[in-house]
Every structure is written in C-alpha cells, then in structure tokens.
Amino acid sequence: MIKRNPAAELNDALITALTEIPFMNALADRRLLLQLVRRTTDEFPDVPENDVNRLHVIQIVLACLQKRGGLRALTDALLTMAPDATGSKRAVELIRTASLNSLLTEAQVRRIHELLKRSERETDHADRRWWRHSAGEASIEIPDGVVTLVAAFDHLGNRPVQHQRMPAALLLVQHVAQHTSGPLEVELNLWASELAEHLELEDSPRLRSVPSGADPGPPIVVATTPELHEPSTDPTGDATEPAREQDAGGSDDSITSDMSDKSDNTEMMEMMAAADGRVSIDDLERDASPQGDAMPPVAQTTPVVPLPKVWGDIPQRNPNFTGRESLLEDIHEKLSRTQQTAVLPQALHGMGGVGKSQVAIEYVHRHSSIYDLIWWVSAEREAQILTSLTQLALRLNLDVSPEANTAVPAVREALSTGSSGYQNWLLVFDNAEAPQDVMKYFPTGGAGKILVTSRDLDWGRVTRSIEVDVFTREESKAFLHGRNPDLSDDDGDRLATALGDLPLAIEQAAAWRSATGMSVDEYLSLLEAKRIEVLEAAPSPDYPDSVAAAFELSLEKLKTVNPAALQLLQICSFFAPEPISRDLFAGSPVAPITEELDATLSDSFRVSRAIRDIQRYALAKIDHARNALQIHRLVQAVLIGRMSENERLVMRRGAHTLLANNTPNNPSRRGDWRLYQALQPHVAVSRAVESPDARVQQLVSGVMQFLYYWGDHAGSEALAQEALEWTRKSNGPAAQQTLKVAKWLGFMRWKNGKYAEARELNAQSLALYRENFGDQEEGTIDAMNIVANDLRTSGEFVAARDLDEETVALARRELGEDDPATLNFAHSLGVSLRFNGEFKRAAEVDADTLRRREIVLGSDDEATFNTHAALLIDLRENGAFLETVPRFDALYRRVLATFDQDAPATLQAARYLAISRRKAGDHNGARALAADTLDRYRRRYGDDFPDTIATAVNYAIDLRQAGELEASRDLAATTFVRYQRMFGPSHAYTLSARTNLAIVHRLSGETQTAYQHNSDAWTKLRDALGADHPVTLTCATNLASDLHAMGRFQEAYERDTDTLTRSERVLGTEHPSTLAVGINLALDLRTLDRTNEGDKILSDTMTRLRAKLGEQHPATLNALRSIRADCDVDPMPI
Structure with a gap:
C-alpha cells in the first residue's frame, strides 16, 4: 500500500487550481498576484519567474507554503483579483480545508515523530499509554485503534486547520511537553511554538519554551531608534532641533524618485482633512512647512532683513562725502562674495588722514539694509574694544555678567555660532593697531562680516587688503585715448596689458604712436622682439628720458653700491611681475648661485640691506604688509636685456633654487595654499618645468596639484602638459618622473572632460609602469586606479569595479590599510559600487574609508569631505x-x-x-x-x-x-x-x-x-x-x-x-x-x-x-x- 503524502497532494491540487484561473496565463498578472501577496506578508521571498505558466505557478505555490502567512495572503490576493473564477474558489477551499499534515514539510514531520517517540521512551510512567490520559484532559478524542503517540499525532493531523484556532495535533504536542522535562520539553515546545507562529495561530495558549521551574531570565526590552526627522524634547517640554547622526566612522546621485511635479495644496489638504476627520484645514496649513511631522528642517536659502535690528555706536554720516565710488564698490564686492571676514587695512596709500574711517562710515550707511546687526568698535586701544564688545553683550541680552572677561568671549561665541539670533552681522573695527592685538577679539565663524580700518600695513599679511597701485586699466586707457583719439578700446586694453599700466610706459607708448602712426599690432610685435630697443626710445618732450635709460642709471648705481643686491634683482627678473615673498631669500641656498649672493642670502641682515638698497633706487616696490617686493615687468625686461647668456643661465637656475627652497608641504591642505599661490606665477614665468633639479620638479608637481585643489583645473592641465613635454624629451617616456607627470595630466584631462584623451594617455602610462616596474609598485597601483576611473567614465561600470577591487587589495597588501593612497583607492571602489547600483555595499566601504580618513587626514581635509559626501549619497540612494x-x-x-x-x-x-x-x-x-x-x-x-x-x-x-x-x-x-x-x-x-x-x-x-x-x-x-x-x-x-x-x-x-x-x-x-x-x-x-x-x-x-x-x-x-x-x-x- 502506497503511503499518502498530504503535503504533496495539497501542493498538486493548488497548482492545478491556480493554472485554471484565466489571469494566471499572463506574466504581468502573476506578478501582480505576487505583489498583493507581498503586501500582507513580511519579507516574502523572491520567486523565480518563468514564461511557462505552470512552472511559474509551482514556484508561487511553494513560496506561499513555506512563508508564514503565505497561504492566507494568497487567499486574499485571489479574492481580490478573481473572486468568481472557478480556479480561485477551488484554491480558496483547498486552503480553508487544508489539514495540518498537508501543511507540514517532510523535515517537520520527521522531527516531530522523533520527539514523540523519545517522549514515549523517556517519560517515567508505568502506563506506556499515559499520553491518552493527557489527551483526554485536553478534550482530544483519539480512537482506540491508535496505539502509539506518533499514530495519534498523524490521526489528529488529518483534521482541517481552522483559521487561527489551535489544531488538535498541536494541542497534543503541548500537553505531551507538560509531562516531560529538560531538553526534551524545550525541543517539543520549540517545535510547537515555531509551527504555531508559522500558522499564525493567535488564540493559542502561551507555549512554554523553558524547562519547568527554570528561570526564564530577564525580561526582553526592544529598544527603538527614533527617525532622524522626529523632533526630540528637552526636559522643559520644548521641541528641540532634530538629532543629527554623527559622521560615520569617525559626491549625483541616481535613480531615486521625487514622484511629484506639483506640490500644492489647499485643495489637497481639504480633501485629506475631510477624509481623515481628525485634522482641520488650519492644522494642515500650519503643518505644511518642511518642519512638519515627517520633514527634516531645511536651511532657508536667502533670508531678507530690510533694516538693521541692532545699530550700535555708528558715527553720523558725513553729508559732504564725495567720490570713492570704485573703492566703495570694491569693499562691497569683497564683503558680499564670501562668508569669511573681509578686511579694509588701508585706503588709498594707507596713510593717516586719507579717509579710511569716512569710507567705512559711508559704506555702513549705504548698505545698512543688508545687515541685521551693525556694531562700530573703536579699536585704537584694547580698552576701547573691551568696552564696546561688553556693551554689545548687553544689547544682545546674553546671559553673562558685565565683566569684560566673560562678556567679550560670550559675544564672540554668540556671533560665531549664530546663537545671538542675528545671522547677517557686521563689525567695524576702526583705527585698529597691530593685527595680533585686535584679531583675538574677532568671531571665528558665522555668516557675518568684519571690516577693519588701520594704518598698520601688517594687516595685508593676515587678510585681504585694498591699496592704490599703478593706473587702473580705465585710467591707462583714458590716458592713451587722450593722445590717440583713434585708438580702439580693445587696442588700448592690449597696450595697457603689455606695459603693466605703468604711467611712464603708458606715456611712452602714447607718444610713440602719436609720432610714428605705428599700428598697435606692429608696436606690440616690436615690443616683444626688441623690448630693450623700444624701451630706450624717448617717450615725449615731457619725459626726456626713455624707460630703459631711467632704469639704467639706477641699476649702475646699485651695482656700485651693493653688487649682491643687483644679483638678487637679476634673479627676481626671472620671476613673475607679482609680489615676491621675502621668505624666498631666507637661508643659504642648497645649490650655490654666486659667491656674493650666497654670502648675502646666508645673512638676514645683508638681505635686509640689499632690499633697502633696491628700494632706495626705486627699482622695486616694497610691500611691508606682505613682506614682499615687486618688480615691474619693464624693469625685468631691462635687467634681462643687460645680461649675457651665461648670466641668464646662472640667474635663472638661481631663481629655481630659491623657489625649491620654499616648497610647501601639502598641495591639498588649505593652510598651504597661500604659499602655493605666491609661488605659482614665479614657477610658470621662470620656466621651472625645464629644471633637471629633482627638488624643482617636486615643486612643479606640487603646483600642479595645488591648482587642481584650488579649482584652477585648466591651469593644472596646462602646466602638466608643459611639464610632460619637457620631461619626455629630457628623461625619456618610461622614467618615473615622466610617468608621474603623465598620470597627473591624464587625471586633469579627465577632470576637464577630455575623456578620450585621458583614457589613451592613462592606458599608456599603466602599460609602461607594468612593463618597467611591475604590479607591486605604488605608481603602478595608482595607474590602475586611474584606469578604473576611465572605465567608469566610459560606462564600463562592472570592469571598473573589478579593477578597483584588485587595486584596493594590492594597495592594502603593499602600502597598508591606512595609507592615504590606499584610502584614495578605497574611495574609488565606493564610487564604482555606487555606479553598479550596489548602494549598501558602497555605504559600508565609504563608512570605513571615512573613519580612516578622519583619523589619518583630519575631518576637515577635502578628501575626507569627499568621502563623507559619498557616504551620504549612498544612504540617500538607499x-x-x-x-x-x-x-x-x-x-x-x-x-x-x-x-x-x-x-x-x-x-x-x-x-x-x-x-x-x-x-x-x-x-x-x-x-x-x-x-x-x-x-x-x-x-x-x-x-x-x-x-x-x-x-x-x-x-x-x-x-x-x-x-x-x-x-x-x-x-x-x-x-x-x-x-x-x-x-x-x-x-x-x-x-x-x-x-x-x-x-x-x-x-x-x-x-x-x-x-x-x-x-x-x-x-x-x-x-x-x-x-x-x-x-x-x-x-x-x-x-x-x-x-x-x-x-x-x-x-x-x-x-x-x-x-x-x-x-x-x-x-x-x-x-x-x-x-x-x-x-x-x-x-x-x-x-x-x-x-x-x-x-x-x-x-x-x-x-x-x-x-x-x-x-x-x-x-x-x-x-x-x-x-x-x-x-x-x-x-x-x-
């Protein structure tokens, strides 16, 4: 006799019934059926699809049988989609009348049979049929012909399972468990509990899962974490700002939907209110802001305040104030374009009485409407500063005592953090003395501004300044037009650019054109080819000496008085006509230049004397505020023209040596940017790319990277292109320095959108690295990372991810997990994972990278910021x-x-x-x-x-x-x-x-x-x-x-x-x-x-x-x- 298999019978019957339903012939409807099933079950498993109707139905039935609540969900779905279909009715009836045995898997049957047999053997009862008595106590009827506990269970298991009612077979197991002890009792209760849970038997008696008399242990407490957007409440009962998660561990973003094109909505709100019956339309309108129950606070974009709310100690406006329009516009532009402090250290020449304070007063009165707090601080003495800021603390109603040592720090803190309630504030420190005596009173953050007036030129070193220099461009062009009315505006601009707006040179050019009628193009060509000859020409009767002649006398005098000063000036002629920091001249040069100059550079007193002599003869402008000197481009041209070829070679090499002596440490660190900004023009003009000195090459590489981090991507690419052409010619294509520059150029081409050019160059570099240095070389690993980036860019996301995986594994083995280069590669892997849609794994990788970068680089490093943003993008895409x-x-x-x-x-x-x-x-x-x-x-x-x-x-x-x-x-x-x-x-x-x-x-x-x-x-x-x-x-x-x-x-x-x-x-x-x-x-x-x-x-x-x-x-x-x-x-x- 063939033994029945109730589970297989139910399975086959359900499959047959479902295949008879007409809509099951359509794959889309079968998908919908599964969607409905998923709506009422937790974590319903994926069901493999199949175009063959019956094969797909088999998978659906198996999934519903195996998942808790699956058959109930299937019943609901069938009654929703096709309640009148014969197949639906048949399937619903099969589920309704299904026996417990038909719902058990083979493994479950084997397990309960084994446990029941052990119960018969191990229970200490004289009557081997003790379980009948237990069944009787539970009103469970068992025929006399059933002689074993297993047979009794099977007999009871053939009865239909009534919805949410405890089946008799399961009650039997529970009562049997009460007559056992130890591990057997636990296993019986566990089996029954799991089955009751699977069958969703809500009215079943509580099933014990620990042995009789055993300590059940402490109560289980489930802790929940509130959503980030839910406001917390402080002890006073006031809502506080939403909690913000700490940075994990220590960039656009695909495919998620906004799902709306209209956000209105009075009509919608009224409909919601009417449907809900609990919320009034006024409530809905009141809660419609982003700070409602489900929206996090979003920073407002452009707060507008018509007039200052706090107006303190502002001097009376001068009704006779005249002019200074460009200066006022310059101040306003500098203060408006940045959220950092702006400083006006001097106006015009910066001398006392030039009207610095009056300019500040006029600015404050003109632009008062854009601030909500303006406070004037008389800053000539520290006592005045303390008095003024203490008064401001009182005006802000800060909860501090009136003593300066508590009130002043409180003001700084309130303005820095925004806790004062005033976001757009302006502090004016008038007639300030030395920066170190005043800046300690500045707020260190916030969205406010600081304006300083001072006679102290040291302010130019610590912040931005405004000064009067040579002609403005408009002044230059106006002068040229006065002598040459036919000159176009564009030609006037070109002449002024070539002559550096130097008034004497502008007059010479105007006189030249007036006398000769030469076109601007001819003049500029002549100036480029024969600069000295052109500069030696007499400008006009008003200026009897030529530009060159005027400088020549001074240069000869300097040569006689201080030869080393002249040599220092000759070196500076190979720099850009930009300020040259005196720091370049500090200390002995690593490589010798000339005997006289080497001795001078090793002695700070001699350097100071040389600079004083240069200034004495008006051959350079000394900027004491910046501790720099600046040589006009025409002076440089005269100096270079007077040198022999050998002198030019020596002095250019000396310029490179001085630059290399001052190479900053880290191009990506903002603290070093000022140094790079000062060096960059001199690196370019001096042709540092042509130097064979490794130290100079390192400086050039640093400037390339600085330009990228600073945001001048085109400049970085241009310098890298220039450097690569030269190093290929001098060192060969496979040299380390050549490949290093080639990688950077490839990266910059990519950054600037030249993807095909970047990919070709980067592939060449990787091939040369592998051929000459092997896969374990750091340069090779870096080249692999760059090529992975090219693969991503071309849309080959899987290949990019695989190469990134290989790169990270190599880097961790060869360089270590916390090496900055390894962290760069790990960040790249996170990007590749994200592009492949693997957002959860990307988040795991990025969280780890962020944690390590915060430790190694610091939380405010740009690379750390990048990974922090990447992690947030991962979470958003999730x-x-x-x-x-x-x-x-x-x-x-x-x-x-x-x-x-x-x-x-x-x-x-x-x-x-x-x-x-x-x-x-x-x-x-x-x-x-x-x-x-x-x-x-x-x-x-x-x-x-x-x-x-x-x-x-x-x-x-x-x-x-x-x-x-x-x-x-x-x-x-x-x-x-x-x-x-x-x-x-x-x-x-x-x-x-x-x-x-x-x-x-x-x-x-x-x-x-x-x-x-x-x-x-x-x-x-x-x-x-x-x-x-x-x-x-x-x-x-x-x-x-x-x-x-x-x-x-x-x-x-x-x-x-x-x-x-x-x-x-x-x-x-x-x-x-x-x-x-x-x-x-x-x-x-x-x-x-x-x-x-x-x-x-x-x-x-x-x-x-x-x-x-x-x-x-x-x-x-x-x-x-x-x-x-x-x-x-x-x-x-x-």
Whole structure:
C-alpha cells in the first residue's frame, strides 16, 4: 500500500487550481498576484519567474507554503483579483480545508515523530499509554485503534486547520511537553511554538519554551531608534532641533524618485482633512512647512532683513562725502562674495588722514539694509574694544555678567555660532593697531562680516587688503585715448596689458604712436622682439628720458653700491611681475648661485640691506604688509636685456633654487595654499618645468596639484602638459618622473572632460609602469586606479569595479590599510559600487574609508569631505531621503566654513544638498540653491564643464517641479546634447539626461516624443547595465507612464508589474522609487477597471509612503490626487 503524502497532494491540487484561473496565463498578472501577496506578508521571498505558466505557478505555490502567512495572503490576493473564477474558489477551499499534515514539510514531520517517540521512551510512567490520559484532559478524542503517540499525532493531523484556532495535533504536542522535562520539553515546545507562529495561530495558549521551574531570565526590552526627522524634547517640554547622526566612522546621485511635479495644496489638504476627520484645514496649513511631522528642517536659502535690528555706536554720516565710488564698490564686492571676514587695512596709500574711517562710515550707511546687526568698535586701544564688545553683550541680552572677561568671549561665541539670533552681522573695527592685538577679539565663524580700518600695513599679511597701485586699466586707457583719439578700446586694453599700466610706459607708448602712426599690432610685435630697443626710445618732450635709460642709471648705481643686491634683482627678473615673498631669500641656498649672493642670502641682515638698497633706487616696490617686493615687468625686461647668456643661465637656475627652497608641504591642505599661490606665477614665468633639479620638479608637481585643489583645473592641465613635454624629451617616456607627470595630466584631462584623451594617455602610462616596474609598485597601483576611473567614465561600470577591487587589495597588501593612497583607492571602489547600483555595499566601504580618513587626514581635509559626501549619497540612494538632508546641510556648512563659496568642494557640497532638498520635498529650497550653484559653476568653469552640466541636469528637474515646463525642457535638452557630445549616445549619463527630458515632454503634452526618448533609452540601458540596474528601472518607470498617457493601458500595467518586482528585489519594498512604481501600478489597475486590486495596492503603498516620506511630502500629496509618479536621475559623481 502506497503511503499518502498530504503535503504533496495539497501542493498538486493548488497548482492545478491556480493554472485554471484565466489571469494566471499572463506574466504581468502573476506578478501582480505576487505583489498583493507581498503586501500582507513580511519579507516574502523572491520567486523565480518563468514564461511557462505552470512552472511559474509551482514556484508561487511553494513560496506561499513555506512563508508564514503565505497561504492566507494568497487567499486574499485571489479574492481580490478573481473572486468568481472557478480556479480561485477551488484554491480558496483547498486552503480553508487544508489539514495540518498537508501543511507540514517532510523535515517537520520527521522531527516531530522523533520527539514523540523519545517522549514515549523517556517519560517515567508505568502506563506506556499515559499520553491518552493527557489527551483526554485536553478534550482530544483519539480512537482506540491508535496505539502509539506518533499514530495519534498523524490521526489528529488529518483534521482541517481552522483559521487561527489551535489544531488538535498541536494541542497534543503541548500537553505531551507538560509531562516531560529538560531538553526534551524545550525541543517539543520549540517545535510547537515555531509551527504555531508559522500558522499564525493567535488564540493559542502561551507555549512554554523553558524547562519547568527554570528561570526564564530577564525580561526582553526592544529598544527603538527614533527617525532622524522626529523632533526630540528637552526636559522643559520644548521641541528641540532634530538629532543629527554623527559622521560615520569617525559626491549625483541616481535613480531615486521625487514622484511629484506639483506640490500644492489647499485643495489637497481639504480633501485629506475631510477624509481623515481628525485634522482641520488650519492644522494642515500650519503643518505644511518642511518642519512638519515627517520633514527634516531645511536651511532657508536667502533670508531678507530690510533694516538693521541692532545699530550700535555708528558715527553720523558725513553729508559732504564725495567720490570713492570704485573703492566703495570694491569693499562691497569683497564683503558680499564670501562668508569669511573681509578686511579694509588701508585706503588709498594707507596713510593717516586719507579717509579710511569716512569710507567705512559711508559704506555702513549705504548698505545698512543688508545687515541685521551693525556694531562700530573703536579699536585704537584694547580698552576701547573691551568696552564696546561688553556693551554689545548687553544689547544682545546674553546671559553673562558685565565683566569684560566673560562678556567679550560670550559675544564672540554668540556671533560665531549664530546663537545671538542675528545671522547677517557686521563689525567695524576702526583705527585698529597691530593685527595680533585686535584679531583675538574677532568671531571665528558665522555668516557675518568684519571690516577693519588701520594704518598698520601688517594687516595685508593676515587678510585681504585694498591699496592704490599703478593706473587702473580705465585710467591707462583714458590716458592713451587722450593722445590717440583713434585708438580702439580693445587696442588700448592690449597696450595697457603689455606695459603693466605703468604711467611712464603708458606715456611712452602714447607718444610713440602719436609720432610714428605705428599700428598697435606692429608696436606690440616690436615690443616683444626688441623690448630693450623700444624701451630706450624717448617717450615725449615731457619725459626726456626713455624707460630703459631711467632704469639704467639706477641699476649702475646699485651695482656700485651693493653688487649682491643687483644679483638678487637679476634673479627676481626671472620671476613673475607679482609680489615676491621675502621668505624666498631666507637661508643659504642648497645649490650655490654666486659667491656674493650666497654670502648675502646666508645673512638676514645683508638681505635686509640689499632690499633697502633696491628700494632706495626705486627699482622695486616694497610691500611691508606682505613682506614682499615687486618688480615691474619693464624693469625685468631691462635687467634681462643687460645680461649675457651665461648670466641668464646662472640667474635663472638661481631663481629655481630659491623657489625649491620654499616648497610647501601639502598641495591639498588649505593652510598651504597661500604659499602655493605666491609661488605659482614665479614657477610658470621662470620656466621651472625645464629644471633637471629633482627638488624643482617636486615643486612643479606640487603646483600642479595645488591648482587642481584650488579649482584652477585648466591651469593644472596646462602646466602638466608643459611639464610632460619637457620631461619626455629630457628623461625619456618610461622614467618615473615622466610617468608621474603623465598620470597627473591624464587625471586633469579627465577632470576637464577630455575623456578620450585621458583614457589613451592613462592606458599608456599603466602599460609602461607594468612593463618597467611591475604590479607591486605604488605608481603602478595608482595607474590602475586611474584606469578604473576611465572605465567608469566610459560606462564600463562592472570592469571598473573589478579593477578597483584588485587595486584596493594590492594597495592594502603593499602600502597598508591606512595609507592615504590606499584610502584614495578605497574611495574609488565606493564610487564604482555606487555606479553598479550596489548602494549598501558602497555605504559600508565609504563608512570605513571615512573613519580612516578622519583619523589619518583630519575631518576637515577635502578628501575626507569627499568621502563623507559619498557616504551620504549612498544612504540617500538607499532611500533615506529625509534622514540625509540635515546631514548634507551640516556637511555643506562645514565645507563652506573651510573653503570659500566658489571652491570646488563647496560647489559640489551645494549640489548634493540641493538634490537632497528636492528629494525630501523642499522644492523651493532645492531650486534656489541649485540655481545659485549652477550660476557659480558657469562663471568659474563654463557651460561645458562636467560638473556644470550635472548641476544643470539637477536644476532642470527643479524647474519642472516648479511647473516651468518650457524652461525645464530647454535646459534638459541642452544637457542631453552636451552629454551626448561628451560621452556618446549610449552612456548612462546621456541616457539619464534623455530620461529626464522625456518627462518634461510628456508633461508638456508631447507624449509620442517622450515615448520615443524613453523607449530608446530603456533599450540601451537594459543592454548596457542590465534590466535590474537602478537607472534602467527609473527609465522603465517613466516609460510605463508614457504608455499610460498614450492610452496603452495594458502595456503600461505589464511594464509596471515587471518594474515593481525588480525594484522590490533590487532597492527594497520601502524605497521611494519602489513606492513610486507601486502608486503607478495601482493607477494602471484602476484605469483597467480592476478597482479592487488597484485599491488594495494603493492602500498598502500609501501606508508605506506616508511612513517613508510623511503626510506632507509632495509625493504623498500627488499620490492622493491620483497623479502618476515620475522618477528622476541625478548624475552621480564619477
């Protein structure tokens, strides 16, 4: 006799019943069935799809049998989709009448049989059929013919399992457990408890899981962490600011949906209030701000304060103040363009009585409306400063005593942190003495400004200054036009540039042209070819001496008085006509220059004397504030013209030696930038790239890197190109120095969007490294990392990730886990993981890299900022829209406090914050910040710079959200064209921009155009990245909306069911992009008159959406208004 298998029988019967249901023939409907099942079960497993109906149904049935609540969910789904279908009725009846035995797996049956047999053997009862008595106590009837405990269980297990009622077989197991002890009792109770949980038996008696009399242990407390956006409460009961997570451990961003194009909403709020019955329309309007229950606080963009609220000790305005317009404009521009302090150390010549204080008074009165606090501090003596700031503490109502030692620090702290309540403040320190005596009273942070007037030139060393120098350009051109009325404005500008705005040289050029009629082009060519001869020409009767002759007398006198001073001046003639720091002349040169000069440079007193002699004969301008001297370009030309070839060679080499003596330590560290800024023009003009000295080559490499970190990417590339050409010629293509420069040039070409050129050069460099130095060389590992970056850029994301994995493994083995280079490579790996849609693993890698970088480099290093931003992008792409906004905002403020507003790191942080604001629902804040960032990118780098294009993509989305469809479409089309030109038609960036453009076309009524864009983009993305890549899923979501708009409702439904299944698997059921597809699928079903199914999907999705984004998020409001969700693609940083 063949033994029955109840589980197999139920399985086969369910499969047969389901295959008889008509809708099960369509893959899209089977996907919908699974979506409904998932709505009422936790963590329902992925079900492998199959185009063959029966094979797919088999997988569905197996999953429902194995998952807790699976059969109940299947019943609900069938009754929702096809309650009247014969197959549905048959399946529901099979589930309703299923016996316990048919619901047990073979493993479960074997296990309980084994435990029951042990119970019969091990229980100390004289009557071997003691379990019958126990069953009787529980009113469980067992026929007399059943003689073993196992047989009794099997007999009872054939009875149907009534919904949420304890089956008799399970009750038997429980009562048997009460007659056992020790491990057997625990195992019986555990088996019964797990089965009861699987069958969702809510009214079952409590099952014991510990032996009788045993200590159950302490109570279990489940601790929950509040969402970041939930306000905490202080002991007084007042709401405090939302908690912000600590930096993990110690850059645009793909595929998530904003799901809305309109955020209004009085009408929507009224509908919500009416439906809810608990909230009034006034309550809704009051809570509609981003600080509502589900929105984190988002920093306001442009606070406007019409008049100062605090106006302290400001001197009366001078009614007779005249002129100084350009000076006032210069002050205002410098104070307005940065959030750091601005200083006016001198006006005009900086002498007493030139009107510095009057200029400051006039500025304050003219621009008082842009500040909410202005305080005038008389700063000639420290006692005056202390008195003034103490009075300010009282005016601010700070909770401090009136003593200066407590009030003054409190003022500084309040203004630095913003706790004073006044963000836009201006402090004027008038008639200040030495910087070290005054700056200790400055606030160290905040968004305010500081204006200083002083006669002390040392202020020029510690902050920015305004001084009067040679002619302004307009003055130069006006002078030239006075003598040459026919001179065009452009030609006047060219002449002034060539002559450095030196009044004497400007007069000479004007006289020359007036007398000879020579064209400007001829004059400039002659000046370049025969500068000395031109400069020796007599300018005019008003100036009897030529420029050269005027300098010649002074040079001869200097040579007689101090030969070393003349040699120092000759060396300086190879520098740029920019300030030359006296620090360059400190200490003995490592390499000898000349006997006289070497002796002078080794003695600071001789250096001071040489500089005094140079100044004495007016051959250079000494800037004591900057501790620098500056030689006009025409003086330099005369000096070089007087030297022999050998002298030029010696003095140029001497210039390189002095520069190399002063090489700063770290190009990426902002503290060293001032030194690099001072050296960079001299490195370029002196042709330092041609020096064979390794120390000079190191300086040149440092300047290349500084220009990148400082934001002059074009300058860095140009210097690297120049250096590579020279080192290839002098050292050969495979030399270490050549390859080092080649790598940097490849990186800068990539950074400037010259991707094909970069890839070719970087591949050559890696091949030469491997051939000449092997894979373990640090230079080789670095070259591998650069090539991985090229692979990412070309869209080969998997290959890039694999090469990054190899690079990181090599670096950790050869260099160590905490080496800065290893951390660079780990950061690159995080980028590759993100581009492959592996956001969770990217977050793990980035969190570890951030922790290490904060320890090794510090929390305010630019590389640390980059990884911090990368981690936040990972979290946002994982769906943490609300939680990441305050963290991005905090990061942006830290970057802004470290760099200026136009620095690359600041602009990137601003772009990331703008994206996060939009995704969190703050469309206005996002748009304002994106517009400002785009404007700054355009002004600094131009429209075709990669980061400019990426920011334009973001801003086009913001415009669409604001309903400005025409402007959005134009900008989106421009970005699409630029990406296509830069990357080609099949790159992910190009296709992402095309997807964004398609949304605007559809919303503008151009449905067919939108469909063509999305259809082609989806096909290319699927082929290049795979159907499950997040960017492909985004495009698929929008493609379904195109189909729906075209009236192709069934196709839209089929596309959405496929996308939702994939999105749940790849991104998770709670991800906003997944929820967006769920909303759209529900609307598909309603359009197809499948209202019951649509309502089921919509109800569940809305619950998740509210929990994820909040009641007031535009996505939630749009879903309530039955507006389909659109998914955007923001370019992630490569």
